[in-house]
Amino acid sequence: MARIKGSTLTNGARVAIIGGGPAGSFFSIFASKLARDIGRAIDFTIYEKKTFTNHGASGCNMCAGVVSESLVQTLAIEGVNLPSSVVRWGIESYFFHTQNGSVQIKSSRLQQRGIATIFRGGGPAGSSEQGVQSFDEFLLQKAVEQGAYVKHAFVDEVRLEGDKPILFSGGKILQDCDLLVGAFGVKAGTGRMYEKLGIGYKIPSTIKATQSEIELGSDWIASRFGHSIHIFLLHIPGIKFVSIIPKGDYITISMLGKKTDVEHIKTFLSHPVMKKMLPSGFKIPERFCHCFPKIIVGAARKPFANKLAFVGDASSVRLYKDGIGSAYITSKAAAYTALLHGVGEEDFRKHYLPVCKTLNRDNLFGQFLFSVNALISIVSPVNRSYFKLIQWEQKNLQKDTPNSDILWDMLTGSRFYKDIFFRTLNPWPTIYVLGAMVISSFRKVFFPHMRK
Numbered sequence: 254m255a256r257i258k259g260s261t262l263t264n265g266a267r268v269a270i271i272g273g274g275p276a277g278s279f280f281s282i283f284a285s286k287l288a289r290d291i292g293r294a295i296d297f298t299i300y301e302k303k304t305f306t307n308h309g310a311s312g313c314n315m316c317a318g319v320v321s322e323s324l325v326q327t328l329a330i331e332g333v334n335l336p337s338s339v340v341r342w343g344i345e346s347y348f349f350h351t352q353n354g355s356v357q358i359k360s361s362r363l364q365q366r367g368i369a370t371i372f373r374g375g376g377p378a379g380s381s382e383q384g385v386q387s388f389d390e391f392l393l394q395k396a397v398e399q400g401a402y403v404k405h406a407f408v409d410e411v412r413l414e415g416d417k418p419i420l421f422s423g424g425k426i427l428q429d430c431d432l433l434v435g436a437f438g439v440k441a442g443t444g445r446m447y448e449k450l451g452i453g454y455k456i457p458s459t460i461k462a463t464q465s466e467i468e469l470g471s472d473w474i475a476s477r478f479g480h481s482i483h484i485f486l487l488h489i490p491g492i493k494f495v496s497i498i499p500k501g502d503y504i505t506i507s508m509l510g511k512k513t514d515v516e517h518i519k520t521f522l523s524h525p526v527m528k529k530m531l532p533s534g535f536k537i538p539e540r541f542c543h544c545f546p547k548i549i550v551g552a553a554r555k556p557f558a559n560k561l562a563f564v565g566d567a568s569s570v571r572l573y574k575d576g577i578g579s580a581y582i583t584s585k586a587a588a589y590t591a592l593l594h595g596v597g598e599e600d601f602r603k604h605y606l607p608v609c610k611t612l613n614r615d616n617l618f619g620q621f622l623f624s625v626n627a628l629i630s631i632v633s634p635v636n637r638s639y640f641k642l643i644q645w646e647q648k649n650l651q652k653d654t655p656n657s658d659i660l661w662d663m664l665t666g667s668r669f670y671k672d673i674f675f676r677t678l679n680p681w682p683t684i685y686v687l688g689a690m691v692i693s694s695f696r697k698v699f700f701p702h703m704r705k
């Protein structure tokens with residue numbers, strides 16, 4: 254295919270965005286704002302097959318629904334403040350539950366409930382909770398406010414005529430465009446369509462996760478789960494990792510493991526550690542809202558071509574963390590490239606690809622850190638010592654909690670993995686805490702009446 258350098262979006266240009274999830278909305282918000290700022294009249298149309306106000310799978314983009322501290326703050330700076338109808342719960346700490354007990358992890362950095370939990374759609378199937386606003390619908394409305402059109406249609410075919418993308422649905426032409434933005438995620442299988450275009454694009458590799466929504470009532474959730482996300486490393490066969498995210502009347506259970514299914518959810522809910530957190534006599538409902546979405550573990554190959562850019566999950570995402578924040582990063586970079594530099598393949602290679610590469614390189618550090626974490630969790634003596642260290646640090650130190658901060662950043666995704674990796678190489682914080690632990694034990698034994 255011929256490479257066009259510097260083809261720009263001029264007045265009257267048409268941009269089609271496939272997917273109205275966070276990536277599609279972010280792209281439209283930034284691109285239309287920027288177009289206005291530089292005085293160009295450009296038409297943005299988002300194609301979205303779902304209705305986000307619906308309850309259950311037909312309205313939901315299936316995720317744990319944690320909006321990271323950094324994204325909440327970045328959005329506020331952009332003038333996008335999440336309203337209380339969108340935020341289901343504010344989070345101020347994490348709880349770690351292992352065979353060796355539980356520990357609450359707070360960050361000395363988090364000054365307020367900066368982490369929000371949200372529903373991507375209208376709420377779980379069968380929910381009667383009132384006043385819930387979908388996060389994805391909220392963002393889509395922001396895109397509309399910036400001037401984007403939203404069309405509810407499933408784009409089932411894309412053809413390139415010369416280098417002009419043409420979109421189809423049910424055999425009918427929807428439109429042609431000067432730039433096609435693929436913000437279709439990985440859950441609908443739309444990416445395969447682009448692999449067949451022969452542009453070198455390949456969708457990211459994925460694994461299957463298990464998600465379920467369990468209704469417990471907000472009073473129970475407030476008293477037992479508090480304003481915390483709960484992480485469970487319980488060595489249940491087939492289950493690697495479980496997190497529980499409180500959201501109003503519901504908890505979202507997000508599970509990673511080998512081919513996890515409904516039976517794994519039931520096994521987890523019956524585990525003694527978990528049972529303690531459920532109301533007495535709690536029975537697992539016959540039917541509950543659950544799904545098996547794909548979670549990304551690799552990056553897309555060549556997420557751009559002439560007049561084509563892929564953003565969000567369809568491009569590069571931070572490993573296991575802050576997928577919505579990654580959608581923000583890639584969409585903003587693609588929007589700025591398209592408006593300020595051009596929509597040719599070379600423009601995206603020069604100005605968009607480096608952003609994707611930064612995320613991909615950071616994920617290599619993430620992979621390493623997660624492997625070390627997995628190792629710590631299976632070697633019992635190491636696990637116990639590490640757990641004790643964190644417990645002690647949380648109980649005795651208010652400000653300087655270097656080891657907890659590393660864990661906090663791993664859990665929340667609020668720092669890049671590279672930064673966390675280099676912090677783990679520095680032995681002094683651990684030596685300092687171990688020293689403080691020894692001094693504290695010494696004082697307790699020899700000077701039991703002395704205050705801290």
Ligand SMILES: Cc1cc2nc3c(=O)[nH]c(=O)nc-3n(C[C@H](O)[C@H](O)[C@H](O)COP(=O)(O)OP(=O)(O)OC[C@H]3O[C@@H](n4cnc5c(N)ncnc54)[C@H](O)[C@@H]3O)c2cc1C
Pocket residue numbers: 271272273274275276277300301302303314315316317318319320321406407408409436437438439440441443462463464507546547548549564565566567570574575576577578580
């Ligand atoms: C189990 C799990 C838990 C997660 N937890 C979190 C979390 O807590 N926090 C976080 O930040 N991230 C989380 N993520 C990641 C997060 O869900 C994604 O990174 C994020 O949704 C990516 O946004 P996106 O817009 O690229 O894709 P999506 O959210 O998947 O949106 C794509 C949109 O495109 C539409 N679409 C697709 N194909 C077509 C088509 N052909 N025509 C029309 N419309 C189409 C879809 O309907 C959808 O609305 C999680 C992911 C999983 C799987």
